[in-house]
Amino acid sequence: MGSHLPQALPAPLPPPADPQRLDALAADLRAAGMEPLRGAGPLAGLAADGFVYSPVLQPLLQGLAPQLGVRAQSTEQVRQVAAACARHGVSLTLRGAGTGNYGQAVPLAGGLVLELSGLTRLRSLDPHTGVFTAEAAMPLAELEQRLQAQGREPRLLPSTVRSASLAGYVAGGSSGIGSLRWGFLRDPGHLLGLELVTLEPEPRLLQLDAAAAAAINHAYGCNGIITALTMASAAAVPWWQLVVAFERWDDALAAAQRLPATALLLQSLCVLEGPITPLLPWPQGCPAGMAGQHRLLLLAAPDALPALGALLPALGGTLLWQAPQGESRGVPLRELTWNHTTLHARAQEPGFTYLQLLLPQPEGAALAALRQRWGADLLWHLEGVRGFGQQRLACLPLVRWRGREALQQLIDHALELGCLLFNPHAITVEEGGLGVVDADQVAAKAAYDPAGLLNPGKLRGWWERPQAPG
Numbered sequence: 001m002g003s004h005l006p007q008a009l010p011a012p013l014p015p016p017a018d019p020q021r022l023d024a025l026a027a028d029l030r031a032a033g034m035e036p037l038r039g040a041g042p043l044a045g046l047a048a049d050g051f052v053y054s055p056v057l058q059p060l061l062q063g064l065a066p067q068l069g070v071r072a073q074s075t076e077q078v079r080q081v082a083a084a085c086a087r088h089g090v091s092l093t094l095r096g097a098g099t100g101n102y103g104q105a106v107p108l109a110g111g112l113v114l115e116l117s118g119l120t121r122l123r124s125l126d127p128h129t130g131v132f133t134a135e136a137a138m139p140l141a142e143l144e145q146r147l148q149a150q151g152r153e154p155r156l157l158p159s160t161v162r163s164a165s166l167a168g169y170v171a172g173g174s175s176g177i178g179s180l181r182w183g184f185l186r187d188p189g190h191l192l193g194l195e196l197v198t199l200e201p202e203p204r205l206l207q208l209d210a211a212a213a214a215a216i217n218h219a220y221g222c223n224g225i226i227t228a229l230t231m232a233s234a235a236a237v238p239w240w241q242l243v244v245a246f247e248r249w250d251d252a253l254a255a256a257q258r259l260p261a262t263a264l265l266l267q268s269l270c271v272l273e274g275p276i277t278p279l280l281p282w283p284q285g286c287p288a289g290m291a292g293q294h295r296l297l298l299l300a301a302p303d304a305l306p307a308l309g310a311l312l313p314a315l316g317g318t319l320l321w322q323a324p325q326g327e328s329r330g331v332p333l334r335e336l337t338w339n340h341t342t343l344h345a346r347a348q349e350p351g352f353t354y355l356q357l358l359l360p361q362p363e364g365a366a367l368a369a370l371r372q373r374w375g376a377d378l379l380w381h382l383e384g385v386r387g388f389g390q391q392r393l394a395c396l397p398l399v400r401w402r403g404r405e406a407l408q409q410l411i412d413h414a415l416e417l418g419c420l421l422f423n424p425h426a427i428t429v430e431e432g433g434l435g436v437v438d439a440d441q442v443a444a445k446a447a448y449d450p451a452g453l454l455n456p457g458k459l460r461g462w463w464e465r466p467q468a469p470g
């Protein structure tokens with residue numbers, strides 16, 4: 001099997017822009033009413049993201065920074081930035097809130113970083129269908145509040161909902177709270193259209209339908225600048241947060257397999273192996289974790305509570321705590337799930353890193369085989385998802401870092417067992433997904449970023465395309 005862990009930045013990367021070009025670009029931005037950011041201090045906040053969770057990515061990405069930064073307040077200013085970058089041949093990397101996990105928003109070759117700070121409006125919400133159009137930099141927390149006020153809610157949210165932006169989530173994320181019901185962001189039906197600015201000397205402002213928008217979804221901003229998104233929403237539910245304890249791991253796993261196969265309305269299901277639980281900051285009133293006790297975290301509809309009350313003891317679980325979402329104090333339960341589990345655990349024990357796997361079914365056999373070989377170097381963190389039309393379990397195990405070779409061997413073993421890897425130690429769009437080039441993403445880059453200036457080095461299919469300059 002080939003290596004899944006990069007040793008160097010992907011090639012080929014353009015050289016950083018020379019000072020004359022930068023000066024000319026900065027002058028154009030000023031002329032368009034924007035104040036370019038220059039120098040280590042002002043640019044520091046535009047450089048990094050959550051790649052520090054990967055000891056493989058950290059030495060490669062640490063210290064990489066843009067040469068120039070700018071914040072656009074309107075779609076017209078976005079067009080002006082795109083035109084100026086195209087004219088001067090300076091690369092452009094989009095940035096939302098900078099919460100990506102793999103350096104998605106970290107510029108590999110300097111250039112300019114653009115935040116769409118002023119584009120935060122909810123443009124429309126259809127009261128009959130729930131379809132909404134929101135601008136790219138809309139904070140997800142605000143989007144959630146605005147939809148809830150109209151009886152709707154986002155179908156999917158990352159556990160970074162309190163900080164992340166809508167376009168950053170669609171361009172850089174994949175799944176999260178709601179994936180138990182709604183699957184993955186790239187599943188057809190979530191993203192219904194996009195407004196896009198192209199990177200050309202005369203940038204076009206395009207309205208893409210769902211089919212054309214699919215190539216921009218999860219492309220790390222490599223093939224167009226998203227200025228607004230049209231998406232489906234769900235009917236709002238006043239979710240309840242539940243924490244359930246299990247003495248036996250097999251019971252916890254069986255409950256995670258059984259509950260999504262009921263008629264209970266659940267938004268999120270997360271299982272944490274005992275030793276992870278003392279590392280997490282539980283909501284106020286919820287007992288602290290104990291290494292010998294596994295936990296199931298649920299977001300459930302109010303009408304599911306009586307049935308859960310009867311079902312959980314039969315599955316070997318004990319309800320420890322419950323509270324309505326939004327009304328508990330301390331960290332909300334959803335901020336203990338997905339990559340927030342990794343974040344909190346690393347805050348206590350920085351020697352942990354992680355993997356992202358979709359487990360083969362039945363899941364128990366793969367987990368047992370991994371445990372047998374890797375012992376306590378792996379701690380189980382499972383998330384219920386709907387994948388390929390079926391209820392599945394994703395696994396985001398905490399992994400004790402024992403060096404590159406050991407991590408590569410662990411990945412090889414997981415692949416041999418039939419796991420699908422969503423590699424969090426990779427830089428390109430392809431390696432972070434299923435490893436294959438998406439020809440539609442590459443064609444969209446050719447159409448909307450013909451000079452290849454957007455987020456260079458992140459789309460492998462671009463430099464591997466047959467007509468790429470040798």
Ligand SMILES: Cc1cc2nc3c(=O)[nH]c(=O)nc-3n(C[C@H](O)[C@H](O)[C@H](O)COP(=O)(O)OP(=O)(O)OC[C@H]3O[C@@H](n4cnc5c(N)ncnc54)[C@H](O)[C@@H]3O)c2cc1C
Binds near residue numbers: 094097099104220340
């Ligand atoms: C603790 C933690 C927990 C996380 N949990 C989840 C989770 O549950 N689910 C999940 O999917 N992800 C998760 N992530 C990853 C990340 O938080 C999400 O993907 C998030 O939504 C990214 O949004 P952002 O605004 O921070 O985007 P950024 O990180 O700023 O950008 C992400 C990508 O989008 C591109 N981009 C930004 N704006 C635009 C635009 N206007 N047009 C085109 N491209 C653009 C950027 O260039 C970059 O490639 C987690 C990360 C951390 C650190």
